[in-house]
Amino acid sequence: MTGFVLSIGWALAAAIATLVMLHLRRVTRRVRLMGWLGLLGLVGFVAHYLLIHPCPTQALRVGWGLEFVNGLYFYLFGFIGVFLQIYGLADRGFSLAMLTDLNRAHPRAMTREALKQTYADGKGLTYVSHKRMHQLTHGGFIRTEGNTVRATRLGAAIGRVCVALRRLYVTGTR
Amino acid sequence: MGIQGLVWAVVAFLVYVVLHIALVRTLRPKLYMTGSLRLLLALLACYAVVAWKVAHLRGFEYLNSLLLVASLWVWYMELTVHLLRSVSIGAMMALAQSPGNTMTSQAFEQLHDLNRLFDHRIESLIANRYAIETDRTLRLTPQGVAMARLFTIIRRLFNLTTYG
Numbered sequence: 274m275t276g277f278v279l280s281i282g283w284a285l286a287a288a289i290a291t292l293v294m295l296h297l298r299r300v301t302r303r304v305r306l307m308g309w310l311g312l313l314g315l316v317g318f319v320a321h322y323l324l325i326h327p328c329p330t331q332a333l334r335v336g337w338g339l340e341f342v343n344g345l346y347f348y349l350f351g352f353i354g355v356f357l358q359i360y361g362l363a364d365r366g367f368s369l370a371m372l373t374d375l376n377r378a379h380p381r382a383m384t385r386e387a388l389k390q391t392y393a394d395g396k397g398l399t400y401v402s403h404k405r406m407h408q409l410t411h412g413g414f415i416r417t418e419g420n421t422v423r424a425t426r427l428g429a430a431i432g433r434v435c436v437a438l439r440r441l442y443v444t445g446t447r
Numbered sequence: 448m449g450i451q452g453l454v455w456a457v458v459a460f461l462v463y464v465v466l467h468i469a470l471v472r473t474l475r476p477k478l479y480m481t482g483s484l485r486l487l488l489a490l491l492a493c494y495a496v497v498a499w500k501v502a503h504l505r506g507f508e509y510l511n512s513l514l515l516v517a518s519l520w521v522w523y524m525e526l527t528v529h530l531l532r533s534v535s536i537g538a539m540m541a542l543a544q545s546p547g548n549t550m551t552s553q554a555f556e557q558l559h560d561l562n563r564l565f566d567h568r569i570e571s572l573i574a575n576r577y578a579i580e581t582d583r584t585l586r587l588t589p590q591g592v593a594m595a596r597l598f599t600i601i602r603r604l605f606n607l608t609t610y611g
Binding site: 372 | 514544552566610
């Protein structure tokens with residue numbers, strides 16, 4: 274139980290530290306900051322766990338190891354699976370941006386065309402397309418050469434894995 | 448956490464994945480998240496009984512095992528939702544399926560028709576009862592207003608001023 278409680282505590286501490294940092298400083302590379310603070314929280318969790326529960330004798334090592342791995346898993350789940358995912362949704366969520374745009378309009382109503390034009394604080398739909406293309410290029414997943422777009426080795430590998438996984442669901446366009 | 452609780456949780460999660468894939472393929476649900484969540488709740492209810500009566504898990508190990516199934520479900524949902532809806536992953540999939548992993552810019556943009564994606568998301572918002580459309584005008588439902596407010600607060604918490 275100690276591993277679990279420590280993991281939740283350290284994930285919360287890392288999340289709060291991230292939120293505080295985002296308010297105290299003007300951060301341009303947000304994901305990098307989150308990565309470093311997440312890693313710091315992980316080191317904190319491991320050190321804290323080892324301090325409370327030093328590695329026991331051979332006979333008890335399996336139970337100790339399992340509790341440690343369980344704590345490690347719940348730390349990663351809390352920080353990446355919950356906190357970073359909420360950040361991703363708030364920052365990049367396509368449908369959520371539409372909802373917040375509609376909510377800002379008076380009287381919370383708009384035609385589809387108006388919503389397209391005012392998407393993401395008035396930037397419009399093409400903004401998303403350009404930004405995502407830039408992120409894919411910057412991340413080394415695609416390359417633009419003149420009039421062609423080419424997937425890099427990494428991008429093509431990820432694409433192939435995703436195509437195979439997607440076939441499992443055979444969902445068409447969703 | 449003992450090894451028994453871990454093994455039972457992983458087995459329960461794998462049962463969920465198999466059932467989920469089978470149901471998505473056959474039913475093609477319109478409300479993907481709602482359907483997946485209902486299936487999880489049904490499986491968790493069954494698993495809570497099985498873990499208690501068959502696996503004889505007790506105390507913290509019991510609770511931990513249930514939490515493990517729920518957390519694995521969250522990862523799994525994140526993966527499948529990205530797979531089905533992400534603009535960036537869709538772009539990489541389109542390129543991976545084209546000869547030489549290459550497309551002309553025009554073909555790439557046509558394939559990634561954001562207007563079509565936008566209309567699709569609007570239909571999804573309406574199906575999920577976050578918005579209604581009358582006389583080609585979209586209006587938020589109370590549920591939609593609540594969700595929009597929640598995410599406005601979350602955006603403020605993260606100090607987000609632009610969209611990624």
